[in-house]
Amino acid sequence: MKIRKAIIPVAGMGTRFLPATKAQPKEMLVVVDKPAIQYIVEEAVASGIEEIIFVTAIGKRAIEDHFDRNFELEYRLEQKGKIKELESIKGLGKLAKLAFVRQPKPLGDGHAVLCALPFVDKNEPVAVLFGDDIIAGKVPALKQLIQVYEKYEDGVIALEEVPKKNVSSYGVIGGKDIGNGTWEINQFIEKPSIEEAPSNLIVIGQYIITPEIMNILPNVKPGKGGEIRLADAFAEYLKTGRVLYGCKFEGTRYDCGNKLGFLKAQVELGLKHPEVGKDFKKYLKKVLG
Ligand code: G1P
Numbered sequence: 001m002k003i004r005k006a007i008i009p010v011a012g013m014g015t016r017f018l019p020a021t022k023a024q025p026k027e028m029l030v031v032v033d034k035p036a037i038q039y040i041v042e043e044a045v046a047s048g049i050e051e052i053i054f055v056t057a058i059g060k061r062a063i064e065d066h067f068d069r070n071f072e073l074e075y076r077l078e079q080k081g082k083i084k085e086l087e088s089i090k091g092l093g094k095l096a097k098l099a100f101v102r103q104p105k106p107l108g109d110g111h112a113v114l115c116a117l118p119f120v121d122k123n124e125p126v127a128v129l130f131g132d133d134i135i136a137g138k139v140p141a142l143k144q145l146i147q148v149y150e151k152y153e154d155g156v157i158a159l160e161e162v163p164k165k166n167v168s169s170y171g172v173i174g175g176k177d178i179g180n181g182t183w184e185i186n187q188f189i190e191k192p193s194i195e196e197a198p199s200n201l202i203v204i205g206q207y208i209i210t211p212e213i214m215n216i217l218p219n220v221k222p223g224k225g226g227e228i229r230l231a232d233a234f235a236e237y238l239k240t241g242r243v244l245y246g247c248k249f250e251g252t253r254y255d256c257g258n259k260l261g262f263l264k265a266q267v268e269l270g271l272k273h274p275e276v277g278k279d280f281k282k283y284l285k286k287v288l289g
Contacts, residue, residue: 003146003208005120006049006127008040009112011057011103016258025060027131029256031265032273036256037063039134041095047142049127051097053119055112057104064100069093108227110217113209123211125149128230130205130257134265136272137251142206144249148182149208152245155237158206159183159246160253167197171231173246174198183246188238190231201246203231204253213237 014026021029027037044052054063070089077086103115113128120126127142135141145156159173174187187198213233220232234244254268255261270280 001123001125002048003125003127003149004049005051005053005124006044006129006142007053007055007113007116007120008037008044008129008131009055009103009109010037010060010063010131011055011106011112012131013057013106017262023059025063026257027060028062028066029262031134031254031256031262032269032276035066036134036265037131038066038092040129040131041067043135043140043142044127044129045095047127047140047146049096049142051099053099053101053116055103055115056100057102057106067092067095067098106227107222108225108229110220110228110230110233113214113230114217114228117214117217120214122214125208125210126214128205128207128209132255132257133205134254134256134269135204135206135249135251136254136269137249139250141204141247141249141251141253144181144251145206145208145247148245148247151182153210154242155210155213155234155244156208157185157188157234157244157246158204159201159248160204161248162200162202164194164197164200167200167202168193171203171234172197172199173201173203173244175243175246181248181250183248185244185246186238188231188234188244190229190235201248204249206249209233212242 010027014021017026028035074086074090099119101115103112141158145158148156168191171188171190172192173185175183175185178184189196216233216236220228222228254265256265271277
């Protein structure tokens with residue numbers, strides 16, 4: 001079945017970026033000249049996604065407004081002949097069909113997905129994208145995941161290889177390499193110690209979840225702080241003897257959920273930017289001596 005819908009949980013409070021995120025969503029923080037969330041939506045659309053369900057919370061209205069039309073602004077830009085600026089905003093309201101549902105309490109990423117499920121057909125697999133990871137590459141990472149789904153028709157998880165010493169902040173998988181960057185996963189351990197970790201392949205916040213995985217979610221036992229985690233649903237799924245597939249995507253991931261990752265995204269995407277890239281490079285060379 002074609003993957004047409006994506007769920008993007010954006011309800012998190014962004015505490016790592018306070019005070020910047022006191023009065024604005026962290027997903028709206030600008031990377032070069034676009035809010036981080038726009039990169040993610042554009043990646044979804046470029047991967048064939050037609051409908052996006054954002055799971056939002058109080059204080060996240062700016063995301064909704066960003067992807068809406070703003071007729072007054074369009075009118076004024078047109079009158080002033082600012083055509084380039086006009087083009088940069090006009091298409092945003094038409095990228096995909098968008099829906100916004102609320103997560104009333106911060107009860108985990110699995111709970112966020114559960115908030116969106118009433119709007120997904122019971123037989124329909126969906127993509128889940130976290131609002132933190134910007135991935136740059138020739139082929140959108142989600143498209144690569146969808147290709148793996150189309151081949152195996154089972155759940156797919158985006159994977160990245162990291163030095164073993166860094167695995168403990170992530171979900172880590174175990175399984176076998178079945179070629180072309182694809183892994184057959186039979187183990188999923190959330191935030192293991194270095195000794196426990198079955199590999200150095202970590203889980204990135206991009207997934208394809210199938211109706212079978214969705215059916216497990218409502219029965220996942222809440223963990224720390226009452227949170228329902230997607231990671232637990234994957235681990236339960238594997239316990240039933242099924243496998244998941246991992247896609248070691250080609251591309252560079254910027255973890256915009258923390259300060260250093262966010263700065264790296266600014267620098268690298270800034271260097272590639274057609275308008276300011278060259279001058280920015282000169283400037284950086286000067287600064288670095
Ligand atoms: C979540 C997932 C984890 C994954 C990570 C990627 O953890 O539970 O498996 O590796 O996202 O960013 P969190 O960062 O919410 O603690």
